[in-house]
Amino acid sequence: MQRILSGIQPTGVPHLGNYLGAVRNWVALQHSHECLFCVVDLHAITADHDRRTLASQTRDLAASYIACGIDPQKQILFHQSAVHAHVRLAWIFNCVARMGWLNRMTQFKDKSGKDRENVSTGLFVYPNLMAADILVYHATRVPVGDDQRQHIELANDIRAKFNHDYETDFFPEIQAMIMGPAARVMSLRDGSKKMSKSDASDQSRINLTDDADTIALKIRRAKTDPEPLPESAEGLENRPEARNLVGIYAALQDIDHAGVLREYGGKGFGTFKEALAALLVEKLSPIAAETRRLLADPGYVDGVLRNGAQRAAALADPIVAEAERLVGFLKV
Ligand code: AMP
Ligand code: TRP
Numbered sequence: 017m018q019r020i021l022s023g024i025q026p027t028g029v030p031h032l033g034n035y036l037g038a039v040r041n042w043v044a045l046q047h048s049h050e051c052l053f054c055v056v057d058l059h060a061i062t063a064d065h066d067r068r069t070l071a072s073q074t075r076d077l078a079a080s081y082i083a084c085g086i087d088p089q090k091q092i093l094f095h096q097s098a099v100h101a102h103v104r105l106a107w108i109f110n111c112v113a114r115m116g117w118l119n120r121m122t123q124f125k126d127k128s129g130k131d132r133e134n135v136s137t138g139l140f141v142y143p144n145l146m147a148a149d150i151l152v153y154h155a156t157r158v159p160v161g162d163d164q165r166q167h168i169e170l171a172n173d174i175r176a177k178f179n180h181d182y183e184t185d186f187f188p189e190i191q192a193m194i195m196g197p198a199a200r201v202m203s204l205r206d207g208s209k210k211m212s213k214s215d216a217s218d219q220s221r222i223n224l225t226d227d228a229d230t231i232a233l234k235i236r237r238a239k240t241d242p243e244p245l246p247e248s249a250e251g252l253e254n255r256p257e258a259r260n261l262v263g264i265y266a267a268l269q270d271i272d273h274a275g276v277l278r279e280y281g282g283k284g285f286g287t288f289k290e291a292l293a294a295l296l297v298e299k300l301s302p303i304a305a306e307t308r309r310l311l312a313d314p315g316y317v318d319g320v321l322r323n324g325a326q327r328a329a330a331l332a333d334p335i336v337a338e339a340e341r342l343v344g345f346l347k348v
Pocket of ligand 2: 021022023024025056059145146149150158160164167
């Protein structure tokens with residue numbers, strides 16, 4: 017059975033992009049794979065963070081995973097900082113990855129922007145830690161949104177160089193699983209920007225905790241163009257906002273763009289947005305309610321994470337120990 021690992025940073029409330037690009041696919045994959053789902057809190061401190069809320073955001077995100085349908089009995093749900101093997105392997109990978117490779121990472125360029133001299137060195141080596149997250153379990157499948165494609169390629173470059181340098185085939189090849197018609201959900205305010213936790217405007221995203229009225233208002237205000245919806249999927253080209261909303265609807269209904277347009281092609285955005293808002297409320301409200309219910313008993317969620325960390329460490333410890341042996345460290 018293939019082993020899966022994926023994760024999200026606890027840097028704010030999870031949004032529709034996290035759900036459609038990642039968690040929803042995890043829920044579907046957990047029946048046919050052995051899975052590890054991680055709250056990547058080590059990654060969360062690569063940029064400014066609030067020490068007063070990091071712990072609660074970590075717990076909140078774990079609760080969202082469960083509320084979305086992750087089964088913490090069957091699969092391993094844990095937070096990254098609780099399993100030390102990640103950092104041990106990440107250090108080795110810091111010494112395998114090349115500056116030039118990391119310099120090409122578009123996410124680093126986007127996140128550092130004009131402030132490149134001032135961002136943390138952790139932000140620069142962030143992809144090395146991500147490679148360690150996956151490879152410390154010998155996971156081979158990584159369900160993520162489209163924005164993570166380049167990081168998975170880098171992880172493969174790292175494992176190939178490690179295997180070459182240490183004359184081994186220890187680390188397996190990794191495959192990104194980028195699934196469904198909404199692998200890149202765009203901002204509701206600007207169809208050229210991806211939906212993100214860090215966007216200053218809350219109107220740009222649907223949070224998994226938004227109530228029905230907020231969802232309806234955000235969709236009503238979402239940017240569109242003046243034309244009615246096209247009759248076929250080709251008609252969505254060069255209409256990024258229309259394409260985004262149709263993609264969201266398609267993903268939620270488990271159909272493709274063409275399927276949505278068979279019903280709404282030729283209709284105006286007013287009608288379509290009303291249907292989309294109703295569908296979002298139908299799918300997301302139970303998740304918000306379940307998250308609230310779980311968080312009423314923080315001890316339960318913490319127990320899930322504690323147990324998950326133990327199970328994760330049992331898998332990761334022997335793998336990182338073997339990597340250290342291959343590198344040549346003295347073992348006494
Ligand atoms: P992050 O919020 O950056 O920690 O992302 C966690 C997961 O959600 C990753 O698999 C991302 O690829 C995915 N993701 C984040 N934003 C989006 C988006 N706008 N559309 C689709 N997937 C996304
Ligand atoms: N870099 C990912 C993101 O921001 C989060 C992440 C960290 C991750 N480690 C991972 C995703 C391992 C998949 C596998 O979206």
